[in-house]
Amino acid sequence: MDIGPIWRAMLRNKAGFVLIALQVAVTLTIVVNAFGIIQERAGRIARDSGVDEANTFAFASVLFTDYEREQRKVLIDEDLDLIRNVPGVVNAVASNSFPLRQGGWSMGVALEPGNQTPESVGTAIYFVDEHGAETFDVTVIDGKNFTPEQVTWSLEDDNTWPAYGIITEALGKEMWPDDAGSYVGKTMYINDNDPVNIVGVIDTLQAPWESWTGVERSMLVPQRRPSEFVRYIVRAEPGMRDKLMPEIEAMLAASNKDRIIRDMTTMDDVRKLAYVGDTALIKILGFIVVLLTLITALGIVGLASFNVSRRTRQIGIRRALGATRPSIVRYFLIENSIVSAIGLVVGSALAIGLNIVMVEAFSLEPLAWYVIPAGVIALWAVGQIAVAEPARRASNISPAIATRSS
Amino acid sequence: MLKMKDVCKIYRTDTVETHALRGFSLAVEDGEFVSVTGPSGSGKTTFLNIAGLLEELTSGVYELDGRDISALNDKERSRVRNEKIGFIFQSFNLIPELNVFDNVDVPLRYRGFDAKERERRIMSCLERVGLASRPKHFPAQLSGGQQQRVAIARALAGEPRFLLADEPTGNLDTHMADSVLDLLKEINEAGTTIIMVTHELTLADRANRNLFVRDGEIHDEPPELHLAAAATA
Ligand SMILES: Nc1ncnc2c1ncn2[C@@H]1O[C@H](COP(=O)(O)OP(=O)(O)OP(=O)(O)O)[C@@H](O)[C@H]1O
Ligand SMILES: [Mg+2]
Numbered sequence: 183m184d185i186g187p188i189w190r191a192m193l194r195n196k197a198g199f200v201l202i203a204l205q206v207a208v209t210l211t212i213v214v215n216a217f218g219i220i221q222e223r224a225g226r227i228a229r230d231s232g233v234d235e236a237n238t239f240a241f242a243s244v245l246f247t248d249y250e251r252e253q254r255k256v257l258i259d260e261d262l263d264l265i266r267n268v269p270g271v272v273n274a275v276a277s278n279s280f281p282l283r284q285g286g287w288s289m290g291v292a293l294e295p296g297n298q299t300p301e302s303v304g305t306a307i308y309f310v311d312e313h314g315a316e317t318f319d320v321t322v323i324d325g326k327n328f329t330p331e332q333v334t335w336s337l338e339d340d341n342t343w344p345a346y347g348i349i350t351e352a353l354g355k356e357m358w359p360d361d362a363g364s365y366v367g368k369t370m371y372i373n374d375n376d377p378v379n380i381v382g383v384i385d386t387l388q389a390p391w392e393s394w395t396g397v398e399r400s401m402l403v404p405q406r407r408p409s410e411f412v413r414y415i416v417r418a419e420p421g422m423r424d425k426l427m428p429e430i431e432a433m434l435a436a437s438n439k440d441r442i443i444r445d446m447t448t449m450d451d452v453r454k455l456a457y458v459g460d461t462a463l464i465k466i467l468g469f470i471v472v473l474l475t476l477i478t479a480l481g482i483v484g485l486a487s488f489n490v491s492r493r494t495r496q497i498g499i500r501r502a503l504g505a506t507r508p509s510i511v512r513y514f515l516i517e518n519s520i521v522s523a524i525g526l527v528v529g530s531a532l533a534i535g536l537n538i539v540m541v542e543a544f545s546l547e548p549l550a551w552y553v554i555p556a557g558v559i560a561l562w563a564v565g566q567i568a569v570a571e572p573a574r575r576a577s578n579i580s581p582a583i584a585t586r587s588s
Numbered sequence: 589m590l591k592m593k594d595v596c597k598i599y600r601t602d603t604v605e606t607h608a609l610r611g612f613s614l615a616v617e618d619g620e621f622v623s624v625t626g627p628s629g630s631g632k633t634t635f636l637n638i639a640g641l642l643e644e645l646t647s648g649v650y651e652l653d654g655r656d657i658s659a660l661n662d663k664e665r666s667r668v669r670n671e672k673i674g675f676i677f678q679s680f681n682l683i684p685e686l687n688v689f690d691n692v693d694v695p696l697r698y699r700g701f702d703a704k705e706r707e708r709r710i711m712s713c714l715e716r717v718g719l720a721s722r723p724k725h726f727p728a729q730l731s732g733g734q735q736q737r738v739a740i741a742r743a744l745a746g747e748p749r750f751l752l753a754d755e756p757t758g759n760l761d762t763h764m765a766d767s768v769l770d771l772l773k774e775i776n777e778a779g780t781t782i783i784m785v786t787h788e789l790t791l792a793d794r795a796n797r798n799l800f801v802r803d804g805e806i807h808d809e810p811p812e813l814h815l816a817a818a819a820t821a
Contacts, residue, residue: 184697187693187694187697499681503670503742504667504699581641581642585633585636585642585677
């Protein structure tokens with residue numbers, strides 16, 4: 183309502199306001215783009231690995247004595263038997279890898295047999311027995327889990343791929359985009375010519391590589407592999423994990439002295455390690471966002487305080503002429519809104535520009551539609567809050583100033 | 589009608605208490621033109637500030653148009669200043685960032701008039717003080733006399749019942765001072781009550797009534813006696 187004279191008065195004293203508007207513009211530009219990156223990274227971190235992470239841990243059993251193939255099978259069976267019978271264990275499985283581990287096995291699968299074509303689809307492979315589904319906490323949403331008869335030991339000198347597979351929905355969708363929900367019973371080819379019959383579909387089980395674009399594609403394969411190095415994954419009942427980890431480690435170390443138990447780790451730690459870069463980036467960008475916002479707020483406080491001192495007399499005169507305290511506060515709020523509005527309009531344009539450049543250069547997602555409006559509102563609010571205290575001080579200036587100082 | 593009874597004003601600083609007004613009692617009728625003279629530091633500005641609601645009194649009763657001022661809160665005091673009182677200051681006190689038009693506009697905006705009404709009042713007041721041709725000038729581009737005329741226009745724009753002037757001609761040469769006083773006389777004749785603090789006895793003489801302030805006390809006397817008082821002091 184008083185914008186006219188406030189604006190005209192600002193034009194007579196541009197320098198400070200121009201600087202603050204610029205600062206607001208730059209802050210908005212950087213803050214919203216940093217926020218966009220934070221949002222993207224946080225979204226990646228928030229993806230469900232499928233595993234019951236809070237209650238799951240993993241470790242490796244490594245033989246250092248030469249064992250025959252048959253001996254190794256026996257040891258694995260013994261180990262799993264021991265582990266699964268520990269009170270507090272939900273289930274356990276020996277597998278080659280697990281989500282977020284960053285290392286694992288991948289294969290190409292195709293609709294037709296023959297040499298791997300460019301059309302083949304990559305998927306992560308988890309070799310498991312019928313306990314795999316429960317240990318990984320996946321739900322079989324269509325078809326069935328493996329029966330014990332479908333699970334076989336791998337054979338020496340025979341690379342034939344097992345005939346059954348349980349795939350994630352994401353893998354099914356990639357293979358048969360037009361047949362959503364009816365992947366069970368279909369056949370795909372792996373290892374060039376080996377058919378895989380889809381016996382079940384599971385909801386979510388990430389591949390071990392969180393940064394892979396196909397991270398949602400994985401397949402459970404009903405095969406057990408008797409190597410010297412065996413990775414066990416154990417799912418505990420809620421609250422039991424930390425008690426079970428040392429317990430099971432000690433138990434296995436005692437049960438067989440020809441191997442060592444190592445790489446004992448919780449899924450929580452595996453996740454932390456997998457996302458350590460993303461987490462660090464979020465923290466750094468978050469720090470920059472806070473710092474820039476703070477610097478801008480301080481700049482606004484500084485300019486407003488300076489203007490209050492500079493205008494002490496004029497404020498007293500305004501009071502003498504009938505300004506109420508709230509109308510003095512309002513003057514500074516409106517003035518700040520004008521500066522902010524200019525800065526935020528310029529900043530919005532710069533932010534869009536920077537985002538276009540970043541999307542091109544780093545193949546980022548473009549900013550969500552609401553990020554810039556939200557940034558605009560947030561920075562406007564920061565400005566109003568920053569200006570509030572100097573404005574309150576201004577409103578306390580006595581109208582007697584008008585007659586007292588000359 | 590402006591009425592004070594036993595008004596005291598005490599300024600307290602860390603070390604001293606200054607009794608700027610002691611038992612100040614007076615009544616100013618509507619339409620009067622009152623001059624206030626007195627030695628420096630005697631309490632003239634203090635009186636004017638209290639009369640104009642710029643400062644609160646320490647004790648006593650002050651009624652403006654029959655209304656007890658001490659009962660008013662800050663918002664109501666601001667409103668009384670805005671509607672009933674016009675101020676003219678020795679140092680003009682125009683807002684340097686605003687042009688003549690916007691300066692006169694300041695109290696009108698606080699009053700809440702619409703744009704049309706404000707413009708009408710601004711232009712008619714500028715007309716009245718002879719500055720209708722310079723609404724876009726800034727204070728720094730005007731002479732002292734012109735600035736004081738803008739200040740008078742600003743004081744008049746709200747059509748106040750009272751005009752309070754503290755040394756309105758103090759920063760002006762004799763010629764300009766005379767013309768400002770002519771203007772005040774004219775305004776007074778149009779019905780506005782004026783209280784004017786001044787050092788100049790010749791100017792004080794042109795008022796209908798002369799008040800003399802000494803040591804925070806008020807005396808209703810003609811200005812000639814001041815000379816004697818000042819000489820013997
Ligand atoms: N804010 C204040 N704090 C303390 N003392 C004050 C304050 N304002 C005025 N005084 C004191 O009150 C007394 C009256 O001051 P006042 O300004 O009313 O005098 P005056 O008659 O207007 O003087 P002059 O002719 O010089 O303008 C002086 O002694 C002055 O020092
Ligand atoms: Mg004075």
